[in-house]
Amino acid sequence: MSGLPETRGVLTPNRPLADLTWLRVGGPADWLFQPADEADLAQFLAALDPAIPVFPMGVGSNLIVRDGGIRAVVIRLGRGFNGIEVHGDRVIAGAAALDGHVARRAAEAGRDLTFLRTIPGSIGGAVRMNAGCYGSYVADVLEAVRVVTRSGEAVTLPAAALNLRYRQSDLPEGAVIVSATFRAAEGEPAALEARMAEQIARRDASQPTKERSAGSTFRNPAGFSSTGRADDTHELKAWKVIDDAGMRGARLGGAQMSTMHSNFLINAGGATAADLENLGEEVRKKVYQSSGITLEWEIMRVGEYPRE
Secondary structure, three states: OOOOOOOOOEEEEEEEOHHHOOOOOOOEEEEEEEOOOHHHHHHHHHHOOOOOOEEEEOOOOOEEEOOOOEEEEEEEOOHHHOOEEEEOOEEEEEOOOEHHHHHHHHHHOOEEOHHHHHOOOEHHHHHHOOOEEOOEEHHHHEEEEEEEOOOOOEEEEEHHHHOOEOOEOOOOOOOEEEEEEEEOEEOOHHHHHHHHHHHHHHHHHHOOOOOOEEEEOEOOOOOEOOOOOEOHHHOOOHHHHHHHOOOOOOEEOOEEEOOOOOOEEEEOOOOOHHHHHHHHHHHHHHHHHHHOOOOOEOOEEEOOOOOO
């Protein structure tokens, strides 16, 4: 009836996506597919018309879905993909496992993935974006990822194949990450737990964690190595150039640049995706006029603008 392949999972037509993103904005996907397991995902993609685009979506923590929605099958992994296993120094996490949960489970087993504790989102997104904080990045600990390709083939890729760099990776087009394997250093569980508690306190003291945001809005305008590490010879922070341009607290409709941390774009109430994206573009314009620096978006923006 739908013209799409049969599935054991859940396939929903014209599914609004706003409630699936942290910013709570965005139009509908043509289809939302929630596969039952890896085999279900592989079978679905193998049978899906190659002309139909797919968009893998995590928990929407670093995403603006435009108000016109997404003309694709949006694939969102759920309970069948959130397992966490620890075997010696290897931590194997499903793509839907939350970063913070993986950090805590590893710490309980005496393995150090503490940097993941304060990163919002799930493991699939963390791998795709080479997420990092406090001087550590996914690239430092990732050993391999398992993906289902757009043609429905399940393959394991070594970390080197992803060409991980600052907030970027080279995954095959349309591939869906289903799990990741990390090599984690040993640590004493109580010490790891204490470190994570300190990191959470630091984050909550400096970032608007109680607001509807999508994390850092723009990349820091600095030099970075291929692993994503900052080049200390070019220390420059996005929040600083935003402040210098007078855009801390700037508003447009229901969107605002946080007064607590000016590199956080927040839905202050009733914002549309257009409010958020347009405010971000205004910030980029003002920063360029002020400093000659062109800020690059860190938040992913996808979908179509609404038709008039």
